[in-house]
Amino acid sequence: MAKTHATGLFRHRTGRPARRSEADGGTARPHRRRAAAALDVPLEFRPYDGVDWIADSPGVLLLPEGSGTSERDPGGFSAQATWMYAMRHGTVSVVAEAPMWAAGAVSDPRPVADPGREVAAAGELLLDRADQVEKALGGLLPEGPGAAASPLAAAARELLDVCPAIAATWRSLGPPHAATAVMGTTAGNRASLGIAARRITLRAAAMSRRALTLNAPEPALAALDALLAAWSRELATAFSPRWLPVATQAELHVSTMLRIAGPALGARSPGDGS
Structure with a gap:
């Protein structure tokens, strides 16, 4: 499973242990970058929440292998999120998040000294x-x-x-x-x-x-x-921070989901050149 952020993120969750293949981060990675770049929305590599997720690439988090059906929040408390239900049925769940406000600083990949x-x-x-x-x-x-x-x-x-x-x-x-x-x-x-x-x-x-x-x-x-x-x-x-118009937020959501769902269903994604 995974999750995607712009100054938010994309969580892409599969109904089986997370693998970096087909419907996991490998699929989410290029599509999220294209969708965000087209709308000039910064991608957040590691948000403050999603503490048990693996930061796969800018804007994409993966649920670690062996995770259960609950999620730990930043306060350390576990909750049964509805987006985890797909795991119970052997199917795929994708959660795409877009920010109301964007801050370019969150996408800075430079390492810190301490x-x-x-x-x-x-x-x-x-x-x-x-x-x-x-x-x-x-x-x-x-x-x-x-x-x-x-x-x-x-x-x-x-x-x-x-x-x-x-x-x-x-x-x-x-x-x-x-x-x-x-x-x-x-x-x-x-x-x-x-x-x-x-x-x-x-x-x-x-x-x-x-x-x-x-x-x-x-x-x-x-x-x-x-x-x-x-x-x-x-x-x-x-x-x-800069405000993202609702139209931009909605377009980021829709374009991300279309680009992810298309390959998963064997269809062509919009703007993928195919």
């Missing part, structure tokens, strides 16, 4: 910003199952609570914890981790701000507003 340091820095940033959100809230989002007053508050609380587990998962996949480093090995993955650390906590702060009622203390509202303004500016300055 992957362990890059992973640690991303984890430290994630935890520091989560702590800043907690301090701004001042206990306004209760902790514990069922304690939140609304679905939005519950989602914000869950994001903040899972940050330590995400940082721990990243560390477990980088030197010296992993025999073969998975995270932090390229400039592109450094960018992916940096964006994720910022985005997760920015989203938690934004949801927390929206979840607070009009009766919330003004200092808490002002503190959250300040974090949101500063972090949004910093994210835009550091990574220069």
Whole structure:
């Protein structure tokens, strides 16, 4: 199985153990590159999620051989994803993802000098910003199952609570914890981790701000507003993300799926020169 990202990714999943042949990464690889290049969408080599997947090539992740029917998320929790059901029936599943925002930095293949340091820095940033959100809230989002007053508050609380587990998962996949480093090995993955650390906590702060009622203390509202303004500016300055029109997102999805499905079904793919 595999998965593909632009600043997202393509997960191509087969109903048998992943092999680099026919309907696996070998098929996904050239088609994903062509589809993304035609639309000027950067391909992400190693995203911050898909922690148990093998980064086969830019934009393509493969499910490792012997994987079960569940998937581990960045927080270390396993879930039964619907895209895993194909494995139960000996068939093929392809999941194509396209970004709403694209950042060219995620496609930088250059190796970094100290992957362990890059992973640690991303984890430290994630935890520091989560702590800043907690301090701004001042206990306004209760902790514990069922304690939140609304679905939005519950989602914000869950994001903040899972940050330590995400940082721990990243560390477990980088030197010296992993025999073969998975995270932090390229400039592109450094960018992916940096964006994720910022985005997760920015989203938690934004949801927390929206979840607070009009009766919330003004200092808490002002503190959250300040974090949101500063972090949004910093994210835009550091990574220069650009919005991809919905038409571009849809075209990337459709062209990727047609290019993958065609060879699998014995048909010609659009734009393959055949």
